Amino acid sequence: MLDTPRSVRLHIAIFGKRNAGKSSLINAITNQELAVVSPVAGTTTDPVFKSMEITPIGPVTLIDTAGIDDEGELGELRVKKTKQVLAKTDLLVLTIAADSKPNQWDATVLEEAEKRCIPVIGVISKIDIAAGEEAIAWFESRKIPYSLVNSNTREGIDKLKEIIIHHSPKEFLPETIVGDLIQQNDIIILVTPVDAGAPKSRLILPQVQVLRDALDAGACVMVVREHELKAALDGLKQPPRLVVTDSQAFDFVSKVVPADVPLTSFSILFARYKGDLREFLNGIKAIDTLNAGDKVLIAEACTHFPSHEDIGRIKIPKWLEGKVGGKLDFTWVVGSDFPENLAEYKLVVHCGACMINRAEVLARLDKCKELNVPVVNYGVMIGYVTGVLNRVVKPLEK
Numbered sequence: 001m002l003d004t005p006r007s008v009r010l011h012i013a014i015f016g017k018r019n020a021g022k023s024s025l026i027n028a029i030t031n032q033e034l035a036v037v038s039p040v041a042g043t044t045t046d047p048v049f050k051s052m053e054i055t056p057i058g059p060v061t062l063i064d065t066a067g068i069d070d071e072g073e074l075g076e077l078r079v080k081k082t083k084q085v086l087a088k089t090d091l092l093v094l095t096i097a098a099d100s101k102p103n104q105w106d107a108t109v110l111e112e113a114e115k116r117c118i119p120v121i122g123v124i125s126k127i128d129i130a131a132g133e134e135a136i137a138w139f140e141s142r143k144i145p146y147s148l149v150n151s152n153t154r155e156g157i158d159k160l161k162e163i164i165i166h167h168s169p170k171e172f173l174p175e176t177i178v179g180d181l182i183q184q185n186d187i188i189i190l191v192t193p194v195d196a197g198a199p200k201s202r203l204i205l206p207q208v209q210v211l212r213d214a215l216d217a218g219a220c221v222m223v224v225r226e227h228e229l230k231a232a233l234d235g236l237k238q239p240p241r242l243v244v245t246d247s248q249a250f251d252f253v254s255k256v257v258p259a260d261v262p263l264t265s266f267s268i269l270f271a272r273y274k275g276d277l278r279e280f281l282n283g284i285k286a287i288d289t290l291n292a293g294d295k296v297l298i299a300e301a302c303t304h305f306p307s308h309e310d311i312g313r314i315k316i317p318k319w320l321e322g323k324v325g326g327k328l329d330f331t332w333v334v335g336s337d338f339p340e341n342l343a344e345y346k347l348v349v350h351c352g353a354c355m356i357n358r359a360e361v362l363a364r365l366d367k368c369k370e371l372n373v374p375v376v377n378y379g380v381m382i383g384y385v386t387g388v389l390n391r392v393v394k395p396l397e398k
């Protein structure tokens with residue numbers, strides 16, 4: 001269970017004002033001393049992530065956030081981080097201490113959750129020191145399900161888990177990455193270039209996830225480097241049902257794989273699985289209207305590993321500037337940093353997003369949509385500039 005990537009777990013974020021008892025609540029839910037607990041308001045500075053299993057939901061990540069009502073310089077940083085957590089939240093637990101009054105900050109959290117269509121449940125904590133009448137009335141008037149909790153004795157935790165199970169979004173991830181495109185006993189080939197940029201002694205996460213998903217679907221999977229692809233194809237009695245390649249090898253692989261064999265890429269599959277393939281395809285039109293000097297944002301969702309250095313910093317700028325016929329003004333962001341002010345960009349080019357969850361990718365896409373900024377992902381963009389886009393999205397058309 002602990003090996004399930006965080007990016008495919010349900011993310012449950014615990015929100016509330018400073019000293020609402022969020023860290024104690026997480027400890028009570030997980031039955032561990034995980035989060036720092038202190039009677040001093042504002043102990044939690046960075047969000048803390050904890051993995052656990054909640055049956056029957058499966059693997060989840062609990063996020064202990066900083067209080068959203070923080071003030072001052074450090075407080076502003078906490079608020080920024082807290083908002084970044086909202087972007088990856090699938091289910092929000094709003095905690096109000098029984099001895100405090102719900103106020104504007106609690107209402108702000110609700111508003112932010114509503115804007116993002118995140119389901120909210122309530123916790124009234126510290127019921128050993130007060131009855132929490134005002135918080136009860138506040139949640140009930142808003143029809144928010146809640147549990148009364150004493151984190152010290154774990155009273156109310158079972159009820160809270162039941163509410164979490166009942167209100168968790170059922171379809172927070174599509175069920176499969178590739179399984180709906182193949183059938184039992186189909187042969188599929190995964191092309192995984194092993195160049196200087198590949199990590200030593202292992203495959204990367206999207207490759208591993210597609211491999212596992214195809215095995216779960218009952219397919220026979222061959223994994224080859226691009227230079228062994230022809231030998232693999234020649235050795236088969238019948239053509240494979242599907243070839244999945246790294247997008248960077250589109251040009252080479254599309255020439256080796258016969259035109260009637262379906263071909264796609266890990267990044268295109270992830271555009272559908274983690275985000276919205278249609279939205280990325282819409283963004284493609286913007287490439288043709290780019291002019292020299294236009295601002296382009298390249299967003300990578302984790303502190304990237306070396307091969308992405310090459311693709312994000314060198315290859316993509318080169319491809320785009322080749323299309324435009326002049327210099328573009330690039331900005332790069334990595335990890336959780338995704339700018340609020342996107343309006344100045346003519347195009348956003350996003351990585352495959354294998355390390356972040358679907359909620360966060362969709363929040364980023366929503367932000368682009370809201371500001372009318374076209375967005376593509378690496379696979380879609382590389383497919384377009386190498387002239388194989390129609391071919392590589394065709395297997396996913398249904």
Ligand code: SF4
Nearest residue numbers: 302351352353354355
């Ligand atoms: S930069 Fe994006 S695609 Fe690359 S490893 Fe990180 S999250 Fe995955």
